[in-house]
Structures are given as structure tokens and as C-alpha cells.
Amino acid sequence: MIDKLEFFIALAREGHFGRAAEECGIAQPSLSAAIRHLEDSLGVQLVVRGSRYQGLTPEGQRVLEWAKRIVGDARTMREEMRAARKGLAGHIRLAVIPTALAMVPSLTGPFQTRYPDVTFSVVSRTSLQILTQLDNFEIDAGITYLDNEPLGRVVSIPLYxxxxxxxxxxxxxxxxxxxxxxxxxxxxxxxxxxxxxxxxxxxxxxxxxxxxxxxxxxxxxxxxxxxxxxxxxxxxxxxxxxxxxxxxxxxxxxxxxxxxxxxxHTVGLVAPHREPNTPLVSALLHEARLLGKS
The missing domain is CATH 3.40.190.290 (D-Maltodextrin-Binding Protein; domain 2)
Incomplete structure (x- = not known):
């Protein structure tokens, strides 16, 4: 079920069966079959049918909310068990507004000193893109403005x-x-x-x-x-x-x-509002709190 929910999230994000299948690393017929199987399992139609993707049904929108919650919890569980076996390791995807890029080493440097088996990718994004990509599991955390435009359901740590x-x-x-x-x-x-x-x-x-x-x-x-x-x-x-x-x-x-x-204006770290968060994100939030107090 988890893999089908991940396929469904990808389809909603991409808005196209072919691109979603490519992102998931499967053939388009396999993706379509997985979505239909998910619909059969839940007893509702999730996708508006047509010659091409035309969006989600109202039931599909509600299932998408549940899918994000379930997939997020499943990923958190897997990462927590991996950290329990091997210590904190893995990769953090961080999106940052352009004006804050120069301060990122103040966060990533001390973090990697503490956790040398963790790697980062850092990309420049708009504040809106950061919130959208957080919601779609495309990034793990972001650095953006905290006090000028609505943030939605995220946990935020002021940095400067x-x-x-x-x-x-x-x-x-x-x-x-x-x-x-x-x-x-x-x-x-x-x-x-x-x-x-x-x-x-x-x-x-x-x-x-x-x-x-x-x-x-x-x-x-x-x-x-x-x-x-x-x-x-x-x-x-x-x-x-x-x-x-x-x-x-x-x-x-x-x-x-x-x-x-x-x-x-206040700039800070934002991450999904989820309890518990993944061990990597929890450790990053802790490091951000230390930086914000310094």
C-alpha cells in the first residue's frame, strides 16, 4: 500500500502520468495499474478520467492528504530504525531563498562536524517553492522568511x-x-x-x-x-x-x-510539522536552535 500511495503523491505533484512514472522509476502502465488498484482498495475514484490527466476528484484530494501523512510517517519510521542500527547518517535536501545562501555554511558546517556521515544538497528556491516542495516531500527542510507571508503548517526556527x-x-x-x-x-x-x-x-x-x-x-x-x-x-x-x-x-x-x-524581517529554518520528525530533520532543527541562539 505504501508504494501505491507514493505513486499517487507523485502523480498529484507532476500532474502527468508519464512524468510521474518516470520519477517513480516504473513504466506508465504500471503506474496506472497501481492507481486503479488503490482506487479499488479504497472504493472511490481518485483521478478524473479522460484522455490525459485532468486532476483529482474531491475524494482524491482527501486521500492525498492522508497519503502524505502516511508516507511521511512510514519514512520517519524507516529512518529512525536505520539510525538506531547505524547511527545518524543519510542525506538532507535543503532549499534556501537566494538572500540566505551565504549563511548556510553556518548551519551545515557545525552539523556535519557533529554528524560526519550526513551529506547535504542545497538548492536556491523562492519562498513559495520551498513550502510547496516541503509539502510534496521533495525537500527535507528550507530556509526562508518567517514573518512576512503565511507559512502554513510547518515548524519554524528563527535564525537571524x-x-x-x-x-x-x-x-x-x-x-x-x-x-x-x-x-x-x-x-x-x-x-x-x-x-x-x-x-x-x-x-x-x-x-x-x-x-x-x-x-x-x-x-x-x-x-x-x-x-x-x-x-x-x-x-x-x-x-x-x-x-x-x-x-x-x-x-x-x-x-x-x-x-x-x-x-x-526574520529568516529561519522551516520543516514539516510532524511528530515525530525524521531523525535527520530532528537533528537539523536542534542545530538550527543552537545557531539561532548564538
């Missing part, structure tokens, strides 16, 4: 507060200032993150509150790309404090605090 600086090259407008205001951003040629990024929505909100409309001359989903453009002297940007220094860019880039008002 993010405040904002004007990032610009020496010799450009405002580069000789010790602090600047949000209103003064109106006269600059800005490069910012793309609108799907929560950081961009936060910055646009604070600019709007200061009477400034965000019309960047360049957008990217990469902080490195933005910093590279700032370094040319043609663009300026608005970024979290110390991002430029963290990425090790040239000394001609200046970071100037933005005030009137001074604003900050």
Missing part, C-alpha cells in the same frame, strides 16, 4: 534578522553617505531580484510605503548576478546587510544602511 542596505559602487550617487532613506532610492538605476522572490516583494513594499515605485532596470533570480552588475558602477541594488561581503566581491562595492524607517 535581515535588514536592508543600498549596495553600490564607489563614485556613484549616494556612495559617500553613511546612511540613506528609502525615499532616496527613487533616483537610482536599480537591479533587483525577480518579482517571484519574497525579498523583492518585501523591498517593493517598503519602497511603496516611502512613495517610490520599484522600476528596476535589471532583474535576476541570482544574488551573484546582481552583485556583478553593481560592480560595474551602472546599477545599484537593495540587499540584506552583509550579502556583498559574504559573497566576497571587490572592495569598491559599498553597503549603506537604509533608514527612515529601519526595517528587518
Amino acid at each position: 534578522s535581515e535588514s536592508y542596505n543600498l549596495v553600490t559602487a564607489d563614485g556613484t550617487p549616494l556612495s559617500d553617505r553613511k546612511q540613506v532613506t528609502w525615499t532616496e532610492m527613487a533616483g537610482l538605476q536599480l537591479c533587483l531580484l525577480t518579482p517571484d522572490m519574497q525579498n523583492r516583494r518585501i523591498i517593493s513594499q517598503h519602497l511603496a510605503e516611502a512613495g517610490v515605485t520599484a522600476r528596476p532596470m535589471l532583474e535576476s533570480n541570482s544574488m551573484v548576478t546582481l552583485l556583478a552588475h553593481v560592480g560595474t558602477g551602472r546599477w545599484a541594488s537593495i540587499m540584506p546587510q552583509n550579502v556583498a561581503e559574504s559573497f566576497g566581491f571587490s572592495q569598491n562595492i559599498r553597503t549603506i544602511p537604509i533608514v527612515e524607517p529601519h526595517v528587518s
Whole structure:
């Protein structure tokens, strides 16, 4: 039953029988047969039938909620028994908003010192993608904003507060200032993150509150790309404090605090709200609590 529920979750996530079968490593007829067997076992139709995938029935939506809970519990049980036999080992999939990528070693470094048999994969994702992938078992945990947009049913651990600086090259407008205001951003040629990024929505909100409309001359989903453009002297940007220094860019880039008002937002670790969590995620949450207190 567990494998059929996993197939069903994959189908709901991919919205396509062929892609779901490929993800599960089985042939499409085998996936279709497993879904039909699951329907027969439960006595309800789960998928809207047609020439192609057309979504889930109301019963299918409810079964999907149960499937995620059951599969999550089964995975937790397997990992807990493996940890009991061999100690903590395995792989953690971590998704991170672009503005927090530079701080990830502060979490992964101490964790791997404590648990050397655990490996990580770290990918850059939007805040919405992080929550969606948590829900779909595509990642184990994420690092995102905690206090600006709804998180849903997750456990969250604050790590640090993010405040904002004007990032610009020496010799450009405002580069000789010790602090600047949000209103003064109106006269600059800005490069910012793309609108799907929560950081961009936060910055646009604070600019709007200061009477400034965000019309960047360049957008990217990469902080490195933005910093590279700032370094040319043609663009300026608005970024979290110390991002430029963290990425090790040239000394001609200046970071100037933005005030009137001074604003900050909390960034932290999020993981599925499940008791118990997997041993790996539980250990990661513990490490995040230590980091948040330091």
C-alpha cells in the first residue's frame, strides 16, 4: 500500500502520468495499474478520467492528504530504525531563498562536524517553492522568511534578522553617505531580484510605503548576478546587510544602511510539522536552535 500511495503523491505533484512514472522509476502502465488498484482498495475514484490527466476528484484530494501523512510517517519510521542500527547518517535536501545562501555554511558546517556521515544538497528556491516542495516531500527542510507571508503548517526556527542596505559602487550617487532613506532610492538605476522572490516583494513594499515605485532596470533570480552588475558602477541594488561581503566581491562595492524607517524581517529554518520528525530533520532543527541562539 505504501508504494501505491507514493505513486499517487507523485502523480498529484507532476500532474502527468508519464512524468510521474518516470520519477517513480516504473513504466506508465504500471503506474496506472497501481492507481486503479488503490482506487479499488479504497472504493472511490481518485483521478478524473479522460484522455490525459485532468486532476483529482474531491475524494482524491482527501486521500492525498492522508497519503502524505502516511508516507511521511512510514519514512520517519524507516529512518529512525536505520539510525538506531547505524547511527545518524543519510542525506538532507535543503532549499534556501537566494538572500540566505551565504549563511548556510553556518548551519551545515557545525552539523556535519557533529554528524560526519550526513551529506547535504542545497538548492536556491523562492519562498513559495520551498513550502510547496516541503509539502510534496521533495525537500527535507528550507530556509526562508518567517514573518512576512503565511507559512502554513510547518515548524519554524528563527535564525537571524535581515535588514536592508543600498549596495553600490564607489563614485556613484549616494556612495559617500553613511546612511540613506528609502525615499532616496527613487533616483537610482536599480537591479533587483525577480518579482517571484519574497525579498523583492518585501523591498517593493517598503519602497511603496516611502512613495517610490520599484522600476528596476535589471532583474535576476541570482544574488551573484546582481552583485556583478553593481560592480560595474551602472546599477545599484537593495540587499540584506552583509550579502556583498559574504559573497566576497571587490572592495569598491559599498553597503549603506537604509533608514527612515529601519526595517528587518526574520529568516529561519522551516520543516514539516510532524511528530515525530525524521531523525535527520530532528537533528537539523536542534542545530538550527543552537545557531539561532548564538
